[in-house]
Structure formats: structure tokens, C-alpha cells
Amino acid sequence: MPNDDLTVVIVDDHSIFRSGLRADLDPAITVLGEAATVDDAIRIVAETRPRVALLDVHLPGGRGGGGAEVIREVARTGAETRFLALSVSDAADDVVRVIRAGARGYITKSASGREVSEAARRVADGDAVFSPRLAGFVLDAFGVVSGETAETTEELDRLSAREQEVMRLIARGFAYRDVAAELYISPKTVETHVSSVLRKLQLSSRHELTAWALERKLL
CATH class of the missing domain: 1.10.10.10 (Winged helix-like DNA-binding domain superfamily/Winged helix DNA-binding domain)
Structure with missing residues (x-):
């Protein structure tokens, strides 16, 4: 499927951020819907089956698992949506939790609309994407994970x-x-x-x- 057929949903509990991101995304990207809670995100992603979900890490609702809970629950529906985490946080627990759950990338909300659009395309194509300023941290974080028994x-x-x-x-x-x-x-x-x-x-x-x-x- 070519990149200009890229479809996404935007999941974030701040409406201003959702509106701003929608406006800043590449016009060739189609936004199929938005969600502000864990429960709404699971439902909308399962219904619309976007290629990529742009997902905040911390979300209200559900069982308190935030973005990681959305990823796990959507996987159970059989949807093949890939997830790109967007967060203000670069904490180890946040990164490791969503990547373990199945996210294909993690970038900070300081990224521009162009950068988010490019990251979404790369995730849709199967790449793993991380914010440049998180690259070293991500390597360290996954060094810890790989060291676990x-x-x-x-x-x-x-x-x-x-x-x-x-x-x-x-x-x-x-x-x-x-x-x-x-x-x-x-x-x-x-x-x-x-x-x-x-x-x-x-x-x-x-x-x-x-x-x-x-x-x-x-x-």
C-alpha cells in the first residue's frame, strides 16, 4: 500500500493537542478518527482499522494501563494497526511499557507535524522509530530489559x-x-x-x- 494511502487515528486526552496535530499532519494522511480515553481508543481503532494509531502514553479510562492497555486490547481484536507513541515523557517506565506492549515507535510531543508524519509513514512500513534525543536513552532502556531473566x-x-x-x-x-x-x-x-x-x-x-x-x- 503506498504512503499516500496512510490512515491514522489520533489518541490523546487533550482536545487542543488532537486538533493541532490533525492540522499539522501531511495532507496526504487521512485521519479516520480521534479518541480521548482508553475505552474510546480501543473501540475506534477496532472499528476503523487505521494503518497507524498516534497514541499518547498516559490516558484515562480502562483499567489504568494507559496507551499500553490500548495496544494490548486492540491486538486481541485482530486489527493489524501499528502504534506510534507520542508523549511529553521520556521516562524509562513509559518507554519500556509501550514498546513491550507492541508499539513500533516512541517520539516526544516536541516533534513537528512533518516529523510525526514521517515517523507514522516509517512505522506503517515496518520500521521502528524513536525521537533523535531519545535514541541513546532507548538503547540503555532496552539494555536493561534484555538483561532481565x-x-x-x-x-x-x-x-x-x-x-x-x-x-x-x-x-x-x-x-x-x-x-x-x-x-x-x-x-x-x-x-x-x-x-x-x-x-x-x-x-x-x-x-x-x-x-x-x-x-x-x-x-
Whole structure:
């Protein structure tokens, strides 16, 4: 399929960003729809089947997994859409999470419309694309991932993206109320996630969780 048949959807919870990106994209790119939440993104991508979804990493809705949750859920529908992550964040957890979920690229929102258009074309053609200023960081991040044992990767895959966030903060010694403030969720929700993490990892306390994370160099 030629590049001028490139179709995309734009997924971001800020309407001004969606409008600005739509206006700045190459006119040859057809925008099939927009979404602001995890649930709407899954539905719209599954319905329209764009070649590429331009996806924010942090999104409301769903089970709290953000852009990574969208990628995983869309894959279950059988859609062959490829994902290009767009984010203001260059944090290791954000990059690794969405690439693990299946994103083909990750660029920052400081990119121009021309740069996003070119990146979307490259992703549609099967390339992996990263912002130039993230290139060195991405190599470092995936060096860490490749150093994980298969057992550790399997254990982490049992946890949702939100559970992994909670796990790392709890393992670092954060109190429930501090985790809640950091992730904008309630302490009760934190408690629920911690119980789920301990159950899935077959651990009995937060102290065991800290030891588990330290042993696997996850902190």
C-alpha cells in the first residue's frame, strides 16, 4: 500500500493537542478518527482499522494501563494497526511499557507535524522509530530489559501496567497515601493493587516485595 494511502487515528486526552496535530499532519494522511480515553481508543481503532494509531502514553479510562492497555486490547481484536507513541515523557517506565506492549515507535510531543508524519509513514512500513534525543536513552532502556531473566519477564507480565507502577513505588518504601498521590488514585485502590501484586507474585508482605524487586534489579 503506498504512503499516500496512510490512515491514522489520533489518541490523546487533550482536545487542543488532537486538533493541532490533525492540522499539522501531511495532507496526504487521512485521519479516520480521534479518541480521548482508553475505552474510546480501543473501540475506534477496532472499528476503523487505521494503518497507524498516534497514541499518547498516559490516558484515562480502562483499567489504568494507559496507551499500553490500548495496544494490548486492540491486538486481541485482530486489527493489524501499528502504534506510534507520542508523549511529553521520556521516562524509562513509559518507554519500556509501550514498546513491550507492541508499539513500533516512541517520539516526544516536541516533534513537528512533518516529523510525526514521517515517523507514522516509517512505522506503517515496518520500521521502528524513536525521537533523535531519545535514541541513546532507548538503547540503555532496552539494555536493561534484555538483561532481565526470562523468569523475571514472565513474572512482570502477570502484572498490569498500573500494578507494576504500584509495585515499584511500594517496593521503594512509599506509604499507601504517597503512592495514591503520585498516581492520582485513592489509597483504597492502592491497597487493592498491592493485594493483587502480592497474590500474583506469591509474596506475603511488602518487605518480601522489596526484596523481590531488589534481587531482580527493578528499582
